[in-house]
Amino acid sequence: MKGSAQAAREAALSSACAHAVVSGAGTAAAAGPGAVQNAVTVDVEDYFQVSAFRRLVRYDDWGRMESRIERNTAKALDLLSQFDLCGTFFVLGWVAERFPRLVRAICARGHELGCHSYAHRLVYEMTPQEFRDDTQRAQRAIENAAGVPVHVYRAPSFSITSRSSWALEILLELGFTADSSIFPLRLGPLDGRFPYGWPGAPRRPFRLRVSSGDLREFPLPTFRFGPWTLPATGGAYLRLWPYAFQCRRLGQFEEQGSPWVLYFHPWELDAQQPRMAASIGARAGHYARLAQTEQLLRRLFRRFRFGKLSDLAVKESRTWRASGASP
Numbered sequence: 286m287k288g289s290a291q292a293a294r295e296a297a298l299s300s301a302c303a304h305a306v307v308s309g310a311g312t313a314a315a316a317g318p319g320a321v322q323n324a325v326t327v328d329v330e331d332y333f334q335v336s337a338f339r340r341l342v343r344y345d346d347w348g349r350m351e352s353r354i355e356r357n358t359a360k361a362l363d364l365l366s367q368f369d370l371c372g373t374f375f376v377l378g379w380v381a382e383r384f385p386r387l388v389r390a391i392c393a394r395g396h397e398l399g400c401h402s403y404a405h406r407l408v409y410e411m412t413p414q415e416f417r418d419d420t421q422r423a424q425r426a427i428e429n430a431a432g433v434p435v436h437v438y439r440a441p442s443f444s445i446t447s448r449s450s451w452a453l454e455i456l457l458e459l460g461f462t463a464d465s466s467i468f469p470l471r472l473g474p475l476d477g478r479f480p481y482g483w484p485g486a487p488r489r490p491f492r493l494r495v496s497s498g499d500l501r502e503f504p505l506p507t508f509r510f511g512p513w514t515l516p517a518t519g520g521a522y523l524r525l526w527p528y529a530f531q532c533r534r535l536g537q538f539e540e541q542g543s544p545w546v547l548y549f550h551p552w553e554l555d556a557q558q559p560r561m562a563a564s565i566g567a568r569a570g571h572y573a574r575l576a577q578t579e580q581l582l583r584r585l586f587r588r589f590r591f592g593k594l595s596d597l598a599v600k601e602s603r604t605w606r607a608s609g610a611s612p
């Protein structure tokens with residue numbers, strides 16, 4: 286049973302997001318270019334908080350760094366507004382505590398708020414209790430800033446994998462109903478950094494069954510290349526793959542009537558950000574073609590339809606158990 290306070294907060298969210306451009310949520314009846322509504326998602330973190338730089342800028346030093354999160358998130362908001370798009374913003378709890386006005390500005394523009402952890406720690410490097418505490422702290426920080434409930438989650442660097450599947454039970458326990466943390470592939474460790482991916486997980490949105498209930502899961506888009514499964518777009522892949530190449534891969538989702546999830550970060554719209562003395566591999570992924578990000582996003586926004594994550598359809602027939610047993 287929902288408490289009256291929670292019901293009131295959810296009503297406030299619906300009202301705040303009433304002007305969202307979401308018509309015919311989910312998949313359209315006919316498949317084909319532009320027929321499917323996909324999701325656009327933004328991971329709201331500053332340029333120095335990424336996993337690739339975690340050994341260079343420690344959590345205790347975050348407060349001493351030059352913050353560029355407000356201006357960069359404003360760029361993302363303006364870009365989406367130009368296309369009348371509402372998406373899902375996964376906010377870092379640390380950011381929500383220090384920039385509550387920013388969180389309110391995201392919500393006021395009609396976007397959905399999600400949780401991107403508190404301190405950007407990789408899930409599989411935490412104990413279940415640490416994950417619970419981190420997630421709860423972030424959820425409260427975002428909810429306190431915006432005054433609306435937060436029920437969608439994305440793990441830092443897609444770090445919910447088969448090693449950390451226990452996190453899914455905890456998300457349910459904390460009231461989350463949807464997640465977008467699973468990359469259905471095996472990647473890394475790249476350049477001695479963090480590995481991610483859950484090979485064998487479905488490549489389209491599905492209902493994820495764990496012992497205490499179900500989560501709606503929105504995996505990141507991939508494509509098959511010979512024996513490999515590779516990321517199709519988003520973040521560094523958006524900047525590194527040739528545009529026409531990723532467009533063809535994403536078009537295949539549409540031909541099958543399946544929505545897919547785009548992700549990017551505010552710092553990817555900031556080619557002037559300070560440069561970190563990181564390894565060649567880390568710098569290659571973080572700084573490659575930053576000046577192209579906005580143009581690439583514009584092209585995708587013209588080519589495909591986008592909305593919020595929670596508006597995507599999950600076909601009930603696609604159920605997958607976290608243990609890895611396919612239906």
Ligand SMILES: [Zn+2]
Binds near residue numbers: 405440441442
């Ligand atoms: Zn992140």
